Amino acid sequence: MIALSTANKEALIAIKIKDKTSFKTLDANCKHSENVLPAIDKMLDEIGYSLKDNDCYAVVVGAGSFTGIRIGVALIKGFNQGVERKIVALTSFELIAYSYLQNFKPEQDFYVVLDALSGLYYVSKFDSSGKMVEEAKVITKEQYESLQGTRVGLKEEGVGDIQVQPSPEELLSLSQQYYEQNKFTPDSELKPLYLRKSQAEVSLELKDKKV
Numbered sequence: 001m002i003a004l005s006t007a008n009k010e011a012l013i014a015i016k017i018k019d020k021t022s023f024k025t026l027d028a029n030c031k032h033s034e035n036v037l038p039a040i041d042k043m044l045d046e047i048g049y050s051l052k053d054n055d056c057y058a059v060v061v062g063a064g065s066f067t068g069i070r071i072g073v074a075l076i077k078g079f080n081q082g083v084e085r086k087i088v089a090l091t092s093f094e095l096i097a098y099s100y101l102q103n104f105k106p107e108q109d110f111y112v113v114l115d116a117l118s119g120l121y122y123v124s125k126f127d128s129s130g131k132m133v134e135e136a137k138v139i140t141k142e143q144y145e146s147l148q149g150t151r152v153g154l155k156e157e158g159v160g161d162i163q164v165q166p167s168p169e170e171l172l173s174l175s176q177q178y179y180e181q182n183k184f185t186p187d188s189e190l191k192p193l194y195l196r197k198s199q200a201e202v203s204l205e206l207k208d209k210k211v
Contacts, residue, residue: 001056002040002079003168003175006032006072007064007092009156010165013039014172017054020047023168032071051079058088058175060095062193063114063122063136069192080187088178089185090171091193093124093136098174099166100152101130109133110150115157122195123147138196 005012011026013036022043026035044050059076062069076087093112100106106128114122121144125134144151153160 001058001088001172001175001179002051002054003058003088003171004036004040004072004075005060005090005092005095005166005171006036006068006075007060007062008068008154009065011036011039011068012060012166012168012171013043014168014175015040015043015047015054016172016176017044017047017049020049021172022047023172025168032068036071036075052083054085056086056088056179058090058171058178059190060090060092060171061191062092063116063195064092066192066194069194073190073192077187077190084187086179086184087187087190088175088183089190090175090178091124091136093122093126093132095166095171095174096152096154096164097124097126097130097132099164099170100162102170103164104162106150108149110152111147113144113147113151113153113160115153115159116196120196121159125149136193136195 001016003014011032013024015022024039057076059072096112109127112124116122116138119141121139122136123139124132124136127133151160152162155163155165
């Protein structure tokens, strides 16, 4: 399995092929479009395998950086051309919730929150077992502040009452769980999870209305 997350500032890469594993976190200042593919090539070389030896891809499809999400999905689709492999699609919410469960062992429901910028937040509710009980949505700052319960966010964003930073090892572990549960997404249905329009799209719509 090759698991990848480029949805946030830090990119996570995890590889497990047969008995060999490799993990890497790319610095938040790195450009994912320029650094992720070379990093994967180097990791595969270090463990002595190639893409053809891999049987499954896992990718975080969002929510998060619009550009980062597109990069991750595009890479997996590119890898999957020719000889198709199984694909596991994860959300940022699921990965953050999993990291929280591994490190804090909550006993009550909690919210996973992400900074959507422009005074907005992405939010999804989970129960103490890690099951999503409310679908992800966009909320305002006022709604965010009125949430009743623990809010879990990313350290790199500084959002939430408790902050976590998922690791490549956690990404691989969750991806393998989904693999074992046969939670696969067909290549034709793999797409970025956008919960709102990008600022560029909003600006373009406003421009069109003025014309």
